Amino acid sequence: MSDSALLELDGLHAYYGQSYVLQGVTLKVPHGAIVALMGRNGVGKSTTLKSVFGIVKPRRGRVLFDGSDLAGAPTHMIxxxxxxLVPEDRRIFSSLSVAENILLAAGGRRDAIEEALQWFPSLKAYLARPGDRLSGGEQQMLAIARALVAQPRLVLIDEPLEGLAPIIAEHIEQALDALRGRMTVLLVEQNLKWLLSVADYHYVMDHGRIVHHGDSDWLRAHPELIEQYLGVAA
Ligand SMILES: Nc1ncnc2c1ncn2[C@@H]1O[C@H](COP(=O)(O)OP(=O)(O)OP(=O)(O)O)[C@@H](O)[C@H]1O
Ligand SMILES: [Mg+2]
Incomplete structure (x- = not known):
């Protein structure tokens, strides 16, 4: 991997009360890469994303973003x-329409809707529909579009496919492909097959630590790790 990481987590330790959840997480997300973070339920994937975004305050370690340490900084500053961050529960504004959700996230920037439709053309049919009348898949596409129109340098996405139809996985893959090299993504997901085609690099997490990492070819060549740490047959 290239040395020029946009995000680098260096020995992150985090707790919920007495519960020791992140036990020294170290990983790198290079500029323009799509990097996956995978592992069984409860190993600390969401907590890792929350630590980057300042929702969980790490007790030890560094969150280096473009060279400066953001560990402990408030979320609005991050x-x-x-x-x-596109969280697992998506946080769509339920009384606002799809178009309003997008414009709000883009600070009123007029071309934001057109931009969002380039990533997710199927949202066009729902622009006027309120957030609480969208299907789970439509909500997820909107949640990702909303993060993207804010023009971040790094997007954190937590389990975008959970409970959704295969067609939504395809739509999200197309959007990520269109962004490849232009935006940097750290993606938590449990759908291994999808990750193998979408992500450039993979980190495998267990009990609050990174236990393995490598590219898709490496992961395909290690079915025993997949079974051990992800609990699925390769
Ligand atoms: N707010 C919280 N308070 C206390 N414990 C928590 C809290 N959130 C998560 N945990 C615990 O911390 C551990 C890591 O949780 P986390 O949500 O990071 O796991 P995950 O890898 O994202 O799991 P999943 O695949 O189920 O989403 C789990 O044991 C979980 O029960
Ligand atoms: Mg999670």
Missing amino acids: ARRGIA
């Missing part, structure tokens, strides 16, 4: 530096 967002201002150019990091966006």
Whole structure:
């Protein structure tokens, strides 16, 4: 991997009360790469993203973003530096329409809607529909589009496919492909097959630590790791 990482986590330790959840997470996300973070339920994937975004305050370690340490900084400052989070629960504004959700995220920038439709053309049919009348897949596409129109330098996406139809996985893959090399993405997902085609590089997490990492060819060549750490047959 290239040395010029946009994001580098260096020995992150985090707790929920007494519960020791991140036990020294170290990883790098190079400029323009799509990097996957995978692992079984409860190993600390979401907590890692929350630590980058300032929702969880790491007790030890560094969150280096473009060379400066953001560990412990407030979320609004982290967002201002150019990091966006698409959380598992999506947080769509339910009384606002799709178009309004997009414009709000883009600070009223007029071409934001056109831009969002380039990534997710199927949203065009729902522009006027309120957020609470969207399907899960439509909500997920909107949640990602909304993060992207804010023009962040790094997007953190937590389990975008969870519970959604294969066609949504395809739409999200197309959007990420269109962004490849232009935006940097750290992606948590459990759908291994999808990650193998979408992500450039993979980190495997277990019990609050990174236990393995490598590119898609490396991961395909290690079915035993996939079974051990992801609990699925390769
Ligand atoms: N707010 C919280 N308070 C206390 N414990 C928490 C909290 N959030 C998560 N945990 C615990 O921390 C551990 C790591 O949780 P985390 O959500 O990071 O896992 P994950 O890898 O994202 O799992 P999943 O695949 O189920 O989303 C789990 O044991 C979880 O129960
Ligand atoms: Mg999670």
